[in-house]
Structures are given as structure tokens and as C-alpha cells.
Amino acid sequence: MSDEERRDSLADQAAAWIPPWERPTPPKPEGPDEPPAEPESLAEPEILDADRSSRTETLHDPVGESATEPTAGPDAAPGAGEPAAATPRAGEVIDLDAPAGADAGEPEGEGGVGVPGKRGRRRPTPPPEPAPVLDDAELRGALEAILLVVDQPVSELTLAQVLEQSPERIGPMLDEIAAGYTTAGHGFELRRAAGGWRLYTRPEYATYVERFVLEGQSVRLTQAALETLAVIAYKQPVTRSRISAIRGVNCDGVIRTLVSRGLVEECGTEADSGAFLYRTTTMFLEKLGLNSVDDLPPLAPFLPDDVEELADATR
Template sequence: MSNEERRDSLADQAASWIPPWQRPAPEPMAPDPATADPVESEPDRAEPAVAELTADPGVAPDLGAEVSREGPSRTKVAEAEAGRRPRGGRTRVVPEPPPVLDDAELRGALEAILLVVDEPVSELTLAQILEQPAERVGPMLDEIAASYTAAGHGFELRRAAGGWRLYTRPEYATYVERFVLDGQSVRLTQAALETLAVVAYRQPVTRSRISAIRGVNCDGVIRTLVTRGLIEECGIESDSGAYLYRTSTMFLEKLGLNSLDDLPPLAPFLPDDVEELADAAR
């Protein structure tokens, strides 16, 4: 080809050249269902196929620039999905707060539970069962106890062994005892009562110490008290290696005491010559 023919060919090409922004947009090809990405094929998350070109009149356009006709990248789609869904693809369920009981319903629920318990129950346990704040349960129990006392019922609500429980009133003890015992002999023996008193006031204490205080062997009595759940082992004495004993929670429950601090003082029950007896025992 001669130089003149080559120049004519270049001139024809230049005359027939159409800028990219003036070219008609080609029809998009339908994606293959077998290879299409399900995330990218969602219509509500697809980005525009053709970006708009805004050219500055004072700046010459770049003839080599091409409009990107690709859809959103998988990375962008994944980031958008991560922002819309929790990790792991699971929907986070926020539990609804428990309903707040009114005073009448809270009082009735507490009374119903206290009627069926077989041991003192703490305020925290009651609050967890009823799904109510412990700050409401405590004052309500005090209010119930005061109302029972003011009404003169044959029972009362009081603290015992770190919890709350219904008890019969002391003035009706003879009637309750007559009904419960009904001719049966279930009382502790004098030896068991004395041993239990020694453990209560001197705990933790060993068997040998109890026997020395009472002046007789107490092994059988101690086994009886352990079997009935009134005393329990609480460790070993470092010097002698003997077992130590203390009163149990059942002891507080049976006596209706909240703690050992509620035990009556021992001084009024001691004989006047207690010091002389102690010196004689030595």
C-alpha cells in the first residue's frame, strides 16, 4: 500500500470514529443460571450497569477511557451482606424483659411459695423464681410478716436460717404439739439436749471436749444428733486431728433462729458457783 492510500485509509477511520460516550449501549448478556452468583444476581442489591460520565467542557475527554459495565464485586456484596446480617447468619433475638408484677400479685405469689416450702428460702431465690428485683421482694416479705402479726393469725412469717418460712405462734405450741405428737415420743433425751447445747455454745468442738464438759462419754449421743441432722462435721482440729462439730442449718430452722447470734445468753442459766466447779474439775 502506498503512502497516499494509507493516509486516505487513516482519514476514513478518523472520520468514522465515534467517541465512547456517544456509542449506543450494547444489550447486557443474560447470566448463565449454572454459573451465576446468587448473591450478585439479586436485583435489589445490584449496582447500575453503566456509570454516568460527566465531562468537563474545558477538559479534553480521554479517548481511551471505557465505561465499566461490570456488576458489583463479590467483595462489596459480601461487605454489604455482613452489614445487614449478624455473623454466622443467625438472627439475634433480644429477650423481652419479664413483666413487673403489681403488689397484690407479688404478695400472693410469695404467700403461695411460702406455703409449700419445707425449709427457709432466701430473698434472692424468691426473686429469681418470680423474676422480680430483690429490692421489691424483701420489703414485701416484711410487709406480709407485719400484716400477719397485726391480724393475730395462728402463724407468723419470720426469718430463720438465712431465709423466710411460716411458723406457728409460740402461744399455740401446746395445741400443735398435741396434734403432732399424738402420744408418740419423739423428743430428744436429756443427754441429747445437753450435748446439743454444748455444741451450740462452744462450736466448733471435738467429741473429747464435749465429753469433758458433760463428764460422760458422748459418742452415741453425737451419732444420734448427726443422724437427725442437728449437728455436722466441720473439719479437723490441727493439734489432735480429731473431728470438729458444729450445729447445722436444720438446728437453726427447728429453733426458729436466723443465726447463732439469736441464741439466748448462757450466763443466767449458770450456777453461782460455776468458777468453783471449774476449779474442782481441774
């Protein structure tokens, strides 16, 4: 065969060639020797779609419609009126780990409230029972017992929290107790001091109490300490330099003594100079029997008549 004839034959073959996707599908042979058809690659997604559709139908079936199926008549198959859940549908995947009654909307978990679709919800915790209300006699006795053991004035709010009673009852009851002690003429009294309440001995029996407590020991403050304490009480908060300027002497040692006795304490620094500021403590109010520094007596009656002349002379 010549070269020209060979080229013509190859051209004819190329013109007659048909791509595989355009070729017609040959008919499948029929007969007993027919080989079993191989499963297609899309068989699994079709099963998944059928399973998904069956689940969707199960979820959206109203209560009472999918639970039982009506009988078709006397010729119906056995078990036609039984619940549909007894036999799974074709292609349905059964979750063996699902709890019983989950599809019917039954609650799960201990203490469920029975709301369909809500799992693991617990019942709300009941509110605590209110504290019993004490009668006046029991409340009076409880207050007296607490006031006998306190070492510093206690506020009405603290007493109300300890006794679990309304604060509105504590104040009037304390006033009634204080009035009863005064009327009965006891050697002690209940009075308000330093923002709270505490039992104190009466001033008319102070001589006997001092004789018993002090036993000859002198605990009085020096004149310098009293003057310094008075300046701090009326000028607080005040710096050491200001105290020294008022008294005319150095007060560093006296202030240290008052701090160690618990009558004076530091309360910050001055904005301009950065010097420490001093003020009186709660113990100071307690020792003087005052409720606040506003109860201090005015200074005008104790000033000399020629105070202005003295001030001019020191300039």
C-alpha cells in the same frame, strides 16, 4: 593422510566451532508454506499474569467507573453503553460457583447485614424482653402461695429469681406480709429463720399443734443429748474429745444420735490432731426458730454463782 595432517585438521575444526547459545538466529521463512509456530513454555504464566492483572483491575475499580462504559458517539459499536460485566474480558477466568452480586459487595448468607466484603454475617440477636413487673397485690399473692408449699426457709434471692422480680421489692413485701399476719391475729406467722423465710405456728397455739402432731408419742431428747447439743451449739466447731472433756463422760453414742436426727453434722477435721469437728445444722436453727447461732441466749445468766469454786475443785 598422515597423522600430522589429521591433527592439524581436528585443531582447525575445534578452533572454528561456535557454541549453540552464541550462534545467530536464522531468519524465519515467509510464505504460505510456513509451519505454525509452536507455543513457548512460558505462554501459560503469561496468561496467568494477564488474568491476575484483569482481576486486580476489577477489584480496584471504583463503583460507577467499571460498571458502564461511555459511548464513543453515534458510530459506537452496539452495546457500548451496557454494563461491562455482561461481556467478560479477554483472558479473564469466570468463576461459575460465585454467587450473584458477590463482586458488587452484596451480602451473602441468610441474615446478612449488608457490609461489603463480609460474608455470612448474621443479624445480632435481639435482647430478651424484660419480665413484666407485678403489682403489689399480685406479688403478695405469689409470695404467699410459694411460702405455703416450702419445706424449709427460702431466701429472698431465691424468691426474686423464681418470680423474676427485683430483690429490692421482695424484702419489704415479706415484712409487710408478716406485719399483716400479726395485726390480723392469725394462728400462724411469717418470720425469718435459718437465713430465709417460712410460715410457723404461733407459740400460744403450740399445745394444740403438739396434741395433733405427736398423738401421744414422745420425741423429746434425753438430758444427755440436750447437754451435748448445747455444748456443740456454743463451742462449735468442736471435737468429740472436747465435748467429752466438758461433760465428763463419753459422748460418742449421743453424737451419733444427734447426727441421725439431723441436728449435728461434721464440718471438717482439726489441723493438729486430725479429729472430726462437729457443728449444728440448719434444722437446728429451724427447730429453735433462730436465724443464726448469734441469736442464742448468753450463758452467763444460767451459770451458778460458785462456778469458779467448782472449776477449782475439779482440778
